[in-house]
Amino acid sequence: MKYIDEFQDPELARRLLDDIHAMATRPWALMEVCGGQTHTIIRHGIDQLLPEKVELIHGPGCPVCVTPLEVIDKALEIAARPDVIFCSFGDMLRVPGTDRDLFRVRSEGGDVRVVYSPLDALKTAQQNPDREVVFFGIGFETTAPPNAMTVYQARKLGIRNFSLLVSHVRVPPAIEAIMTSPSCRVQAFLAAGHVCSVMGTAEYPALAERFQVPIVVTGFEPLDILEGIRRTVGQLERGEHTVDNAYPRAVRAEGNPAAQAMLADVFEVTDRSWRGIGTIPASGWRLSERYREYDAEHRFSVENITTREPAACRSGEVLQGLLKPHECEAFGTTCTPRTPLGATMVSSEGACAAYYLYRRLGTTPTPQEASPVA
Amino acid sequence: MCLAVPGKVLDIEERDGTRMATVDFGGVVKEVCLEYVPDLKVGEYAIVHVGFALQRLDEESARQTLALFEELGLLQEEFGDPWEAAAAQGGQQAVPGADGAPAAAVGTTAREARQ
Ligand code: SF4
Numbered sequence: 001m002k003y004i005d006e007f008q009d010p011e012l013a014r015r016l017l018d019d020i021h022a023m024a025t026r027p028w029a030l031m032e033v034c035g036g037q038t039h040t041i042i043r044h045g046i047d048q049l050l051p052e053k054v055e056l057i058h059g060p061g062c063p064v065c066v067t068p069l070e071v072i073d074k075a076l077e078i079a080a081r082p083d084v085i086f087c088s089f090g091d092m093l094r095v096p097g098t099d100r101d102l103f104r105v106r107s108e109g110g111d112v113r114v115v116y117s118p119l120d121a122l123k124t125a126q127q128n129p130d131r132e133v134v135f136f137g138i139g140f141e142t143t144a145p146p147n148a149m150t151v152y153q154a155r156k157l158g159i160r161n162f163s164l165l166v167s168h169v170r171v172p173p174a175i176e177a178i179m180t181s182p183s184c185r186v187q188a189f190l191a192a193g194h195v196c197s198v199m200g201t202a203e204y205p206a207l208a209e210r211f212q213v214p215i216v217v218t219g220f221e222p223l224d225i226l227e228g229i230r231r232t233v234g235q236l237e238r239g240e241h242t243v244d245n246a247y248p249r250a251v252r253a254e255g256n257p258a259a260q261a262m263l264a265d266v267f268e269v270t271d272r273s274w275r276g277i278g279t280i281p282a283s284g285w286r287l288s289e290r291y292r293e294y295d296a297e298h299r300f301s302v303e304n305i306t307t308r309e310p311a312a313c314r315s316g317e318v319l320q321g322l323l324k325p326h327e328c329e330a331f332g333t334t335c336t337p338r339t340p341l342g343a344t345m346v347s348s349e350g351a352c353a354a355y356y357l358y359r360r361l362g363t364t365p366t367p368q369e370a371s372p373v374a
Numbered sequence: 375m376c377l378a379v380p381g382k383v384l385d386i387e388e389r390d391g392t393r394m395a396t397v398d399f400g401g402v403v404k405e406v407c408l409e410y411v412p413d414l415k416v417g418e419y420a421i422v423h424v425g426f427a428l429q430r431l432d433e434e435s436a437r438q439t440l441a442l443f444e445e446l447g448l449l450q451e452e453f454g455d456p457w458e459a460a461a462a463q464g465g466q467q468a469v470p471g472a473d474g475a476p477a478a479a480v481g482t483t484a485r486e487a488r489q
Contacts, residue, residue, distance in 0.1 A: 008438070008441075008442050008445075036377060043446070089424070089456075090456025090457075090459065090460065091456075093456060093457070093460040094460050094463060094464055103457075103460050103461070103464065114456040114457065116404065116424065116425055116453075117404075117405070117407075117424050117425025117426070118424065118425070119405070119407060119425055120425070142378065142423050142428070143423065143424060145410060145426065145428075146407070146423065146424045146425060146426040149407065149409060149410075149426065153390070153392065156391070157390060194378045194421070194423065194428070197378070197421065197428050197429045198428060220377075221439060221442055249431060249432060249435045250378075250421050250429050250431060251429070252429070256410055256411070256428055256429060258409065258410045258411075258412070259410045259428065262410075337463050338463065338464055338465045346463075348451060
């Protein structure tokens with residue numbers, strides 16, 4: 001088995017792989033929900049080490065990729081305003097809007113700043129009372145609680161020049177959307193570990209039952225992913241469909257109740273459109289009525305946005321596991337990380353970027369080469 | 375962005391009514407909010423995402439994960455200079471921004487911090 005020496009514990013990796021090879025008697029299609037897991041899988045060639053019968057389908061779990069173009073364009077418009085300091089996580093800088101990105105807005109004079117934490121954006125608001133500070137609040141259940149806490153703090157401290165441009169998304173409705181799609185081939189899910197660190201596993205038994213799919217909570221390191229696959233294939237072979245936790249060191253069944261309580265206070269569930277996929281009912285959060293004054297869309301009028309998706313980009317199909325990135329005609333030709341057509345080629349968790357970085361030459365890069373940002 | 379990195383709590387203080395800690399991520403030290411894991415103590419480990427502790431972690435698995443992330447260059451990715459990264463990715467020069475030196479805003483990179 002090639003590459004296997006690169007695993008942190010090659011002996012354990014080999015044992016897990018041997019188990020999976022011994023277990024798989026029929027073809028199975030597993031979806032890893034999280035983009036971070038996709039990168040680990042492609043970087044380590046895990047998909048190539050698996051028996052041919054076991055296929056991994058990449059899921060929609062890259063928050064940068066699924067943020068709708070309309071929201072990106074709103075961010076670009078707000079960021080270009082002279083009275084605004086626009087704060088964002090670094091991975092949003094080169095996500096293409098209709099005709100530019102945040103990196104370009106900054107080179108044109110916009111005050112765009114990268115923060116490590118949403119609390120840094122709040123600090124910026126405290127330090128610049130005469131400016132409007134807007135934070136780009138994207139992400140899944142892992143990122144939503146930090147952003148919720150920041151808005152809560154802003155209100156508690158009476159900071160009024162701070163607002164959130166919100167585009168948060170939730171995993172369980174996405175799983176439901178994937179399973180009810182007529183072209184769905186997914187037979188089991190590797191659930192995203194850190195989403196479950198926050199939300200626990202309470203939302204999953206109903207989905208596992210309704211769609212008769214095993215759902216195995218899985219971590220992000222290569223061995224975590226192999227263990228998640230081993231347990232999933234075991235369930236499939238035995239005809240089971242239960243919720244199992246293969247990442248107990250970071251996930252408890254109840255999740256993080258304090259974070260859940262904050263989410264329930266600051267946000268309310270809403271329909272959200274997912275870039276390339278379309279609207280999924282109840283699949284996101286927006287600020288609740290009590291916190292409406294902290295909503296950047298409410299504060300700035302950004303209603304009249306017309307968006308234009310590049311026709312060649314098939315990231316919607318990639319995000320739903322219907323197409324592998326290299327099957328897209330633009331892949332590696334008109335679409336590269338340098339000239340991305342879709343967010344999936346830009347994001348550090350995007351499936352197209354993973355294939356471009358680790359698969360193009362058919363070799364495994366060294367750790368230095370492997371860093372998508374180096 | 376979805377990466378949650380294990381870190382060790384160095385010290386804890388109350389700030390603006392909020393429980394905050396300085397946390398060491400294999401050499402990079404950052405401010406972290408402990409409100410979601412309020413009983414975390416100095417010397418303990420947690421997984422941290424965008425400046426918030428989300429779950430306690432045992433020392434052994436924290437160390438293993440940190441070592442692996444470092445080897446894979448993931449710490450550099452998480453804590454390095456995002457402007458330089460975006461510029462390199464786009465084949466452009468990073469523009470010095472209104473916030474002065476962006477590298478200072480995100481602290482030293484993982485590689486520098488180890489030296
Ligand atoms: S390769 Fe580029 S154009 Fe094709 S789906 Fe991916 S991001 Fe879109």
